[in-house]
Amino acid sequence: xxxxxxxxxxxxxxxxxxSLMVVGILAIVGLYVTxxxxxxxxxxxxxxxxxLQNSVYFLLVVNASMFFICATTLAWGGWQMAFRRVPEAISxxxxxxxxxxxxxxxxxxxxxxxxxxxxxxxxxxxHDPTLLHKEGFLNKGFFAVATVLTVVLWSVLGxxxxxxxxxxxxxxxxxxxxxxxxxxxxxxxxxxxxxxxxLTVMSSLPWLWLMxxxxxxxxxxxxxxxxxxxxxxxxxxxxxxxxxxxxxxxLEYATNEHLHDIGKFMFAFSVFWTYxxxxxxxxxxxxxxxxxxxxFKPRAEGAYSGIFWLMFLINFLAPLLILMTxxxxxxxxxxxxxxxxxxxxxxxxxxQMVFPSPMxxxxxxxxxxxxxxxxxxxxxxxxxxxxxVGRALxxxxxxxxxxxxxxxxxIHHT
Amino acid sequence: xxxxRYESQVRPPLVDGSKDYHQVTEDICRPVEAKPSRLxxxxxxxxxxxxxxGIVSVTMEVMYGTGQWNLNKTIGWGWDITNFVWWVGIGxxxxxxxxxxxxxxxxxxxxxxxxxxxxxxxxxxxxxxxPIWHMGRxxxxxxxxPYANTRGPLWVNFNSPLLWDVFAISTYxxxxxxxxxxxxxxxxxxxxxxAKEKWRKAFYGVAAFGWTGSTKHWQRHEALSLVLxxxxxxxxxxxxxxxxxxxxxxxxxxxxxTIFPPYFVAGAIFSGFAMVQTLLLVTRKVLAxxxxxTIEHIEVMNKVIVLTGSIVGIAxxxxxxxxxxSHVDYEWFAFKENRLSLSxxxxxxxxxxxxxxVLSPQIFWFRKMRRNLLVTFFMSILVNIGMWFERFVIIVTxxxxxxxxxxxxxxxxxxxxxxxxxMGTFGLFFTCYFLFSKFxxxxxxxxxxxxxxxxxxxxxxxxxxxxxxxxxxxGGKHGHDHGA
Numbered sequence: 001x002x003x004x005x006x007x008x009x010x011x012x013x014x015x016x017x018x019s020l021m022v023v024g025i026l027a028i029v030g031l032y033v034t035x036x037x038x039x040x041x042x043x044x045x046x047x048x049x050x051x052l053q054n055s056v057y058f059l060l061v062v063n064a065s066m067f068f069i070c071a072t073t074l075a076w077g078g079w080q081m082a083f084r085r086v087p088e089a090i091s092x093x094x095x096x097x098x099x100x101x102x103x104x105x106x107x108x109x110x111x112x113x114x115x116x117x118x119x120x121x122x123x124x125x126x127h128d129p130t131l132l133h134k135e136g137f138l139n140k141g142f143f144a145v146a147t148v149l150t151v152v153l154w155s156v157l158g159x160x161x162x163x164x165x166x167x168x169x170x171x172x173x174x175x176x177x178x179x180x181x182x183x184x185x186x187x188x189x190x191x192x193x194x195x196x197x198x199l200t201v202m203s204s205l206p207w208l209w210l211m212x213x214x215x216x217x218x219x220x221x222x223x224x225x226x227x228x229x230x231x232x233x234x235x236x237x238x239x240x241x242x243x244x245x246x247x248x249x250x251l252e253y254a255t256n257e258h259l260h261d262i263g264k265f266m267f268a269f270s271v272f273w274t275y276x277x278x279x280x281x282x283x284x285x286x287x288x289x290x291x292x293x294x295x296f297k298p299r300a301e302g303a304y305s306g307i308f309w310l311m312f313l314i315n316f317l318a319p320l321l322i323l324m325t326x327x328x329x330x331x332x333x334x335x336x337x338x339x340x341x342x343x344x345x346x347x348x349x350x351x352q353m354v355f356p357s358p359m360x361x362x363x364x365x366x367x368x369x370x371x372x373x374x375x376x377x378x379x380x381x382x383x384x385x386x387x388x389v390g391r392a393l394x395x396x397x398x399x400x401x402x403x404x405x406x407x408x409x410x411i412h413h414t
Numbered sequence: 415x416x417x418x419r420y421e422s423q424v425r426p427p428l429v430d431g432s433k434d435y436h437q438v439t440e441d442i443c444r445p446v447e448a449k450p451s452r453l454x455x456x457x458x459x460x461x462x463x464x465x466x467x468g469i470v471s472v473t474m475e476v477m478y479g480t481g482q483w484n485l486n487k488t489i490g491w492g493w494d495i496t497n498f499v500w501w502v503g504i505g506x507x508x509x510x511x512x513x514x515x516x517x518x519x520x521x522x523x524x525x526x527x528x529x530x531x532x533x534x535x536x537x538x539x540x541x542x543x544x545p546i547w548h549m550g551r552x553x554x555x556x557x558x559x560p561y562a563n564t565r566g567p568l569w570v571n572f573n574s575p576l577l578w579d580v581f582a583i584s585t586y587x588x589x590x591x592x593x594x595x596x597x598x599x600x601x602x603x604x605x606x607x608x609a610k611e612k613w614r615k616a617f618y619g620v621a622a623f624g625w626t627g628s629t630k631h632w633q634r635h636e637a638l639s640l641v642l643x644x645x646x647x648x649x650x651x652x653x654x655x656x657x658x659x660x661x662x663x664x665x666x667x668x669x670x671x672t673i674f675p676p677y678f679v680a681g682a683i684f685s686g687f688a689m690v691q692t693l694l695l696v697t698r699k700v701l702a703x704x705x706x707x708t709i710e711h712i713e714v715m716n717k718v719i720v721l722t723g724s725i726v727g728i729a730x731x732x733x734x735x736x737x738x739x740s741h742v743d744y745e746w747f748a749f750k751e752n753r754l755s756l757s758x759x760x761x762x763x764x765x766x767x768x769x770x771x772v773l774s775p776q777i778f779w780f781r782k783m784r785r786n787l788l789v790t791f792f793m794s795i796l797v798n799i800g801m802w803f804e805r806f807v808i809i810v811t812x813x814x815x816x817x818x819x820x821x822x823x824x825x826x827x828x829x830x831x832x833x834x835x836x837m838g839t840f841g842l843f844f845t846c847y848f849l850f851s852k853f854x855x856x857x858x859x860x861x862x863x864x865x866x867x868x869x870x871x872x873x874x875x876x877x878x879x880x881x882x883x884x885x886x887x888x889g890g891k892h893g894h895d896h897g898a
Contacts, residue, residue, distance in 0.1 A: 003886065074717075078422065079519075130741045137739060176881070179424045191779075203728055207739075218740040220673035220732050253889060264517075275651060279675040286663040287670050291742065401885040404424045410889050411420055 003252050005397040009390045010248070017387035024380010031373045045115035045358035048108050050374045052116065053354040055101035056209055057230070057347055058381040059094070060201065064234020066091035066158045067197055070190035073161075076183070078408035079261060082254040084400045086241045088165060089392035090234075091158045096388050097381070098151035105147050105209060109140050116358045118215045130216050138212055146208055150200045157193040164189065168402040179404040201227050210350075214357045217295045221280040226353075228276050232269035232315075233346040236339035238262060241389065243332050243339075250398050253410050256330040260414050263329030266342060270319035273346075277312070298356040298366040307352050307368070314345035347378060419868040420892070421521075423881050427871035428522055430705040435863055442601075442855045442862070443608060445701040450852055453700060461844035468838010471831040472547055480550045482831045488823035489813055493832045494544045496805040499657055500685070501541035501839065502583065503678075503801060506650060507686025508534025509590050512597070513646035516639065521869050524861040525711045529697060530690045531594040532854070536846040537689070538587045540839035545579070547835070575659035582656040586649050593642045596635065599625045600860040654682040661808060667748035668812035671736065677729035681801060684722035684771070687715050688797035693847065695791050697856055706857050709785050716784040719797065723775035726804075730772060744817065752811040760811045763803050770800020 028051070036047030065087035072080050080087075107113075114121035118131065119138040125131045131138065164186055173179045206226040211218070219225075239262045245251045246259075281300070284292045299308045318341055328334045351374065360366045400406060429438070450458075475482045485492050508530040515523040546555055558580045560570045570577050603625035606618035625631060658678035661669035691712070698707040737749040753764040774796050777783045784790070815822045828836075850856070867873045880888065 003889070075518075076425065133741045134739060172884075176423045179422075183424055198724065198728055203732060218736050220671045220729075220736045221676075222672075223732070224673065224676055271648070275655075276676065279655065280672045283659070283662050283670070283672050283674070287665050289665060289670070291740075399885070404422050406885055407420060407880070407883075407888050407892075408422055410885070411892050 003399060004250055005399045005401070007245070007250055007390075007393045007398055009394050013390055014387065017383045017390065020379045020383025020386065022383075023376055024378075024383060027373050027376025027380060031377070034373075035369075041113075041115040042358070042361055045113060046369050048104070048113045048116055049354055049358045050377050051104045052108060052209075053350050053374070054377045054381050055097065055104050056354075057233075057350040058378075058385060059097045059101040060226070060230035061233045061237055061343070061346075062090050062093045062097055062385060063154055063158075063201070064231045065238060066094065066154065066161065066193065067201075067231065068234065068238065069161055070193045070197070073186050073190035074194060076405075078405035079258065079412045081400055081403050081406045081409035082258055082412070083238070083242050083245075083251055084165065084403070085393070085396060085398050086245070086251075087238050088162050088396070089389050090237060090241065090385075092162060092392035093385055093388040094158055095151070095155040097385070098155060102147050102151050106144055109143050116213060119212060134215070138208075138215065143208055146204065150196075150205055153196050154193075154200075157189065157196060160189050161186070161193065165400055165403070166396055168400070169397055172402040173404065183404060201230075210353055213354060214295055217292065219280055219284070219292070219295070221276060225273075225276045225280055228269060228273040229315075229346045229349050232266060232273055233343045235262060235265045235269060236342040237385075239266065239335050239339045240343075241393075243336050245393075245398065247332065253399065255412075257413050258409070259332075259335060260326070260329045261412075263323055263335055263338075266335075266338060267319055267323040267329070270315060270323070270342065274312075274316040274320075277316075298360070299352050302356075303359075303366045303368050304352050304356050307348055311345050311348035311352065314341055315349060318345070419873075420877065420880055421868045421874065423874060423877055425869070426708075426710045427874050428525060428708065428710065428869035429862060429866055430708050430871050432872040433705070433866065433870055435866065438862055438866065439604060439608075439859060441703070441705065442857050442859050443605060445703075445851070446605060446853065446855055447608070451700070454848065454852065457844065458848040461841050461848055464837050464841030465845050466838075466841070467834050468836075468841050471834030471838055472543075474831045475547060475835070476552060480548065482829060484827060484829045484832065486823050486826070488816065488821050489810060489826045491809050491813070492826055493806075493828045493836060494548050496802065496809050497836050497839065498541050498544035499805045499809075500802050501537050501544075501843075502653065502657055503682035503685045503805075504689045504798075505534045505537035505541060505586075505590075505686065506654060506679070506682035507690045508532070508537075509586070509593070509646050509650050510683055510686065511690075512593055513643040514650060516643045517647060521865045522711055522714050524858055524865050525707050526690060526694060526715070527861070528594075528597065528854075528858040529694060529851075529856045530686075531590065531597070532850045532856075533689060533693060533847065534590050534686070535587070535594060536843045536850075537686075538583065538590065539846070540843050542583065542587070543835075543839055543842070545576075575656060575663050578656045578659065582649075582653045586653045589642065589646050589649055593639075593646060596638055596642065597858060597861070598854060599623055599635065600627065601855045601858065603627065604859060605855070650683075651679050654678040666812050666816065667742075667744040668737075668752070668808065671733055673729055673732055677726065677733075680722050680725040680729065681771075681804060684719060684726055685798055685801035687718050687722065688794040688801070691715055691719070691790055691794035692798070695787060695794070697851060701851070701856065703857060706862060709787075712787065712790055713781070713784045716778045716790060716793075719793070720775050720778035723771055723778075723797070727772035730768065748812055748815075752815055753807060760807070760814070763807050764811065767800050767803040767807050770796050771804060774800070 031047045031050055035043040038044060068080075068087050069084070069091065108116050109120050112120075114124065117138075118128075119125060119134065120140055120143075125135060164182075168182070173182055201223065203223050206223040210226065211222045239259070242251065242254055242259060242262065246254065281296065284296060298304055319338060322328055322334065323338055328338075351371075355369070356366050359369060433441075483492065483494065485494075508527075511523050511530045512527045515527075546552060549555055558570060558577065560572070560577075563569075599622055602618050602622040606615060606622050609615040609618055655675040655678065658674035662671060662674040664670055694707050695712070698704050734749055734754075737745045740746075752758055752760065755761045756765065774793060777789070778793070810826055814826060883891070
């Protein structure tokens, strides 16, 4: 039996992707005209906050694919091999979104957007004892180095993992010994990536990129929370592409069994996200220390309470109730719907993480901006990811057919 | 014909040697059916002696009150709660192995799950002792249960995480016990059917609940396992989460930090696996079960140890960093003066914790070390010492110098009865474990048989032909459509 292993990007697919990108660019232009080009800092902050939220969110979501690859590699997982090329293709987008994201972040830091990163205003910091205290960590130089280094390391290590996977496409390994060596080599590189991941996403990076927007506030849970949010959205993205390829007659060997397991990840990590959400929120609420509750004030009770509770509903109750049953996780329609909902829900999560602080005016009142623009920017990123993932998928066979664990994946059953 | 039992030959076998189903039964039932060895008796008697020491210590405490312990106004929690959290933590690996690894379909769990689950139950029993006897007037212990009472408006405090502990731990204990025991049923039936003595037949006959091994029984058994695994998975997280709430809901520097819940869970799994290693390294040797608890099992568990140890390490550093970053003087004082500073009374305990929990497990990045039994044994002890000190650091260094310098306590040392109580829980733990290893199969017999034809050494060797098939050939022959 021959298999269709070369993906040809359908014309309609690219048309949609490009249209979405056009929508994104229009939204950015619209935002620039209505706020970014204005003279006052708060209007400008609204423009940059949108770019920051979208670029950071989508970068972490596509990067979650490489985390999935490396985690399953270290755990010697075999079941995912039937669709392994999908997360590979998604992770190939990391350098593209990474460069965009880094450019935006550096533009904000060095372009004088102090309403977003208060700590980047050296004049202001001089009179703010807390920010002065934090200067050793929150300063432009360190921010720039950490940002650039992270994007480079993710891109290079991800490239190496994909290289290793493709190196077998035309040269199958002959002996068990060779296969063992190959697995070992993968393990070493994956471990390297995981260490970098631990030092970036799981600790320092969310503090710099996101938590420092509320520069006075702090929470030790913040980075793990951010990780949970983007990992579950990352799994949802993988599910979307698997369903898309199946519907187009590709990925013969990825069956309902595989989709079922991806669905389990979406379910389990939605609950895990909720666990971290609850722990962070409850502990701050319970201890009731003003320095900490200040973060949740505009979110849980203020202007952002609608978004705050809506995203909680979407990210917790919906996956819990809808993805609970076996049938739901094996149904293309349900999985597609839930994947879209989860990606949107965590986008909202990032929205309420980023916007309240820059959207607070001189009087201390927090506003919710016209969110339609941000939807537009998000669609632009979606289009970009669609386009780039499509290209990446078409460049390599869809089946990692010579991987030592591929046969296990073929007879995988839940 | 569709092949359902294939596994890549790259994976090392999980059952060594040339075994068939009968041989597996013989190997695992042998220690239960043979007379206990002299080594067993020695270990058992030492454990009982420790248990008696514990009973004496607790009796002293009940007779004369908690004044027998060296707690004081500033350090209201000392050794007793440290020990409580330590034992609860150890009780995490069993359910993680049986539930979460079952959901993740990790075949290697079958070699170690039975002993780990038993260990979990005993560890939780030991943990429970501490809050119970810490109550002082232990005859009023039932006051923690929220039942309609005649004490008027006097109800338990539902706002208190200590009460949540009561629910969390009793639920965890119940579900773990059910999980362990329902897994034991088929094995107990095997022992019953093999029994020659009358008492043995009667004992295992009652214990096996009339298991016949019919298809219906198996079907229900498998369904039950899955349901219990589903229930246990959130429980693994919830128990230590709620234990962490005991500290984190407060406003005590060093206690109130949002990362506590997941970090406590990771630490609990870390210490639980260390204890599993300690016990299994001895068990496999004494009961000659090296073919079932192979070096591969040891290596995999060492990987879990380096992973969870590193997660805990990130949490330590995050906490430390945030203590500085937060710009809260009290928080920073707790870390800088009470923990980091080696010239402070307890500074050494912080560094001991860092050394044992974060630095030392890093040697498990090396394959040679992961497969070295001596190193593993030594490390498993070291990790448990480190994890004990983690709780000690959290509990004592945060409170012995709190907000009010006039209340700062002098050096806290436990009395002989606090030490005796702790030793007594070791007695309880090992007495139970020795009895378990004598009367129950320490390896899940039925589950080993379940993976034998896929992961057994002699069966894997027969897979050569399948291993050489190309992916297309293999897919054509064995791939099956699941309604996709």
